[in-house]
Every structure is written in structure tokens, then in C-alpha cells.
Amino acid sequence: MLCALAVLAGYNVSVREWNPPPPSKKLQYIITLTETKLEYIQEIKETEYKGIIWSVNTENETVIAMRKGCIFITGNTPFTNFTVTLDAPRKMLSGxxxxxxxxxxxxxxxxxxxxxxxxxxxxxxxxxxxSLGQPFTFPIPTIMVTAKTIWDDPEIHEAVFKTAAHRGSFYWLNTRLVDPDASYSMCCR
Structure with a gap:
């Protein structure tokens, strides 16, 4: 609980056990609080952890994490991308x-x-x-368009272009210039 409070107060926290030399026989805990703007993750790997993973929420795209025994807040979000195809070949739609x-x-x-x-x-x-009215950073929504797709449906046309004008939210993939079958393997086009 103390670690969670420290993280919420803006500190990085590490806790380690210490067995003092005799005559003391009581296990002690050393809690280190650090405050720095220069923390960044250099390596990610699975590890055994026997304790509580404390995360208040991720509504603002922050995650409470632990590295080298140090608990800290990070603002990294998973890099995700999905492609919406508004038009598809008849063969795909029926087959x-x-x-x-x-x-x-x-x-x-x-x-x-x-x-x-x-x-x-x-x-x-x-x-x-x-929830704060800020644009979503991820997932990246890519719209794969053809010459006719987006113009055929006035309701979709209005919703998509209104959003694009307001937020710049969509990535656009023009399949007249790119092979649509190859485009699914692309990222950060």
C-alpha cells in the first residue's frame, strides 16, 4: 500500500529486503523513493513477481510498472493499428x-x-x-479506400470526413496506388 501511495504522489519506488547482521534477527525493508523525469524503459521481459501489481487506472493511457524492483508510472500505450476496408472485391464478400x-x-x-x-x-x-476530450493516440485507424467507396454512403461520408477534419484521426490508404492485398502487411506506411 505504501508503494501505491508513493507512486500516486509522483515518486518511483523500490523496495528491497535486508537481513541485518547479528544480533538483530528481524527482516527489514528498505524503501527508496526517487523523483526523476529521465526514466525510460530499456528492456521488456517476463519475470516472476510475487506481490501486488498496483495500477489505479489506465484511462489516461498511463500504466504503473516495475523495473529492477522500482515501481514507476509510464505513459506508453501499446502500438496498435487496424485497417478498415470500406469496399471489398465481390470474390471476398461472397467467398x-x-x-x-x-x-x-x-x-x-x-x-x-x-x-x-x-x-x-x-x-x-x-x-x-x-474522457478528457483529447484525441486517441492508439489504435491507429487506417481506412482503405477505393474510388467509389466513401462517396456512396452520405452518412458514412459525413461521419468519417467530419472526424478527419476535426481530429485528423484516420490514416488513409489509397488502393488505386497500392496493391490492397499487400497493404495488410504494412505498418507506419
């Missing part, structure tokens, strides 16, 4: 199937209304921003 519980259920084309709803909801959420 590729949605999978549910390991089984094919329906061709992807049957989910047009759900896909449309998702794009509209995504645009609205990105427009509003997080």
Missing part, C-alpha cells in the same frame, strides 16, 4: 466466411450493415476523443 466458435457461419458480404455501423461508431468515438 470468405465469418468464423464463429471455429465454424464458418456466413459470407462476409452478409455483414455489410454491421460493418457500416462499426465505421460510423468508430468515427463518432474518434470525433469525441477520450
Amino acid at each position: 470468405d466466411y465469418a468464423i464463429y466458435a471455429g465454424k464458418k457461419v456466413e459470407p462476409l458480404g452478409e455483414y455489410y450493415d454491421e460493418a457500416r455501423l462499426f465505421v460510423k461508431a468508430l468515427a463518432e468515438i474518434l470525433y469525441e476523443g477520450d
Whole structure:
């Protein structure tokens, strides 16, 4: 609990056990509080940790972490990207199937209304921003467009371009210039 309070007060915290020399037989704990603006993670690896991992919340994209026994706050968010395809080849829409519980259920084309709803909801959420009204930094939403896609649906057109104008939230992938099949392997285009 003391570590959590120290982190919330803005300190990095490390705790180590110390067995003092005789005649003392009591285990002691040394708590070190440090305050620095120059902390950064140099290596990430899995490790055994027997204790409480204390994280108040991650609503503001901060995470409470521990390195070399030192507990600290970091502002790094996972780098994530997803691509939304607003238009797909007929072969994909009729030949590729949605999978549910390991089984094919329906061709992807049957989910047009759900896909449309998702794009509209995504645009609205990105427009509003997080709980503080700030833009989301991740995931990066990439919209793969063709010559006709975004213009055919006035509601989607309005939601996407209103958000793009307000936040600059979308990355755009023009498939007239890039092979759409190759674009899924791209990142930070």
C-alpha cells in the first residue's frame, strides 16, 4: 500500500529486503523513493513477481510498472493499428466466411450493415476523443479506400470526413496506388 501511495504522489519506488547482521534477527525493508523525469524503459521481459501489481487506472493511457524492483508510472500505450476496408472485391464478400466458435457461419458480404455501423461508431468515438476530450493516440485507424467507396454512403461520408477534419484521426490508404492485398502487411506506411 505504501508503494501505491508513493507512486500516486509522483515518486518511483523500490523496495528491497535486508537481513541485518547479528544480533538483530528481524527482516527489514528498505524503501527508496526517487523523483526523476529521465526514466525510460530499456528492456521488456517476463519475470516472476510475487506481490501486488498496483495500477489505479489506465484511462489516461498511463500504466504503473516495475523495473529492477522500482515501481514507476509510464505513459506508453501499446502500438496498435487496424485497417478498415470500406469496399471489398465481390470474390471476398461472397467467398470468405465469418468464423464463429471455429465454424464458418456466413459470407462476409452478409455483414455489410454491421460493418457500416462499426465505421460510423468508430468515427463518432474518434470525433469525441477520450474522457478528457483529447484525441486517441492508439489504435491507429487506417481506412482503405477505393474510388467509389466513401462517396456512396452520405452518412458514412459525413461521419468519417467530419472526424478527419476535426481530429485528423484516420490514416488513409489509397488502393488505386497500392496493391490492397499487400497493404495488410504494412505498418507506419
